[in-house]
Amino acid sequence: LLACKLLYIFAYPYKSYCVLAGKPVSAACKIEMSPPRVMVKFGHSLTANCTSLYSEIAGIGWESTYGGVGLQTGISTLPFKIDTVERWVIQPTCYVTLPNGDQCEEPLPVTVYQVPESVSIAQPLSEAGPMVEGKQYRIQCDIVNVAPASLLSVYWHKGNKIIYHETFKESTLSPVNKSSILNLTAQRDDDGSQISCEAKLDLGPGELNHSAVQSKSHEVAVLYPPAFINPETETVELSDRENIILYCNATGNPVPVYSWDFPQAIQEMSKNEDVNQPFLIPSFQFPGNYSCKASNTQGTRIKYFTVIEAPSKLLLLNSSHFSACSAL
Structure with a gap:
């Protein structure tokens, strides 16, 4: 194997590893990630594999601020593992050093999420008293401790119908509290209907879709x-x-x-x-x-x-x- 010059050393409570100096590869990096992106619940484990598609390499490693793996030789596939995810920002990058000293790298997109701790309508409709036909009312849904809010969608239900949908522009990756407002003009057909709000993280297909939390339903009373x-x-x-x-x-x-x-x-x-x-x-x-x-x-x-x-x-x-x- 080619000798490599050590560029710098990372030291963390979990791992210490080095990144090798080398000339970046200009062509597309022949690295395969499995899975290509990771959605992981806070406090759960994370596992991903990086595989080099080059016929020969000098080494392979993971660069990360959390859970990194130093340069490994003699293998073409290297797993990235975290037993318990305890940080909201994880940015692992798999790098491969070629025999000629060139180096290429591929980031692994990781989203750390947390389903809402609670979802509730701020003031129960029964406590607010009956509505009056033709008047407009503001109904607030409170979503507590959810991350990341950029993936949050709130759906307002009236009976079996979705009557309003809201998303959020939020850059914070750690848990936040959010609120959604439904502006409802009371109609006589609303009398006796059930209103609820549902908070859901858009995490993609599969079991991760079980991220929805719905509030208690409240009956609407309308005077007309x-x-x-x-x-x-x-x-x-x-x-x-x-x-x-x-x-x-x-x-x-x-x-x-x-x-x-x-x-x-x-x-x-x-x-x-x-x-x-x-x-x-x-x-x-x-x-x-x-x-x-x-x-x-x-x-x-x-x-x-x-x-x-x-x-x-x-x-x-x-x-x-x-x-x-x-x-x-």
């Missing part, structure tokens, strides 16, 4: 004014066979209360009617204009009914009138 299930105006025909039923069902939060108005001709006779229900079966089947009022703390809506005689009745009346005139 009444809205009728059926059209706000209806025409109903009187029937000889059965009593008419007027339906005034409405959705709303709080649950609406109801009141009814009758045609003036039967108002006195209808004083004993139960007018606090979402439907009405008039005791007196009388044509005219009826109305129903649905109210809650958020508003009032009115529905109108026009009750008319059935065409068969009108035809019978007209026929009787015609017969009477003919007899005269």
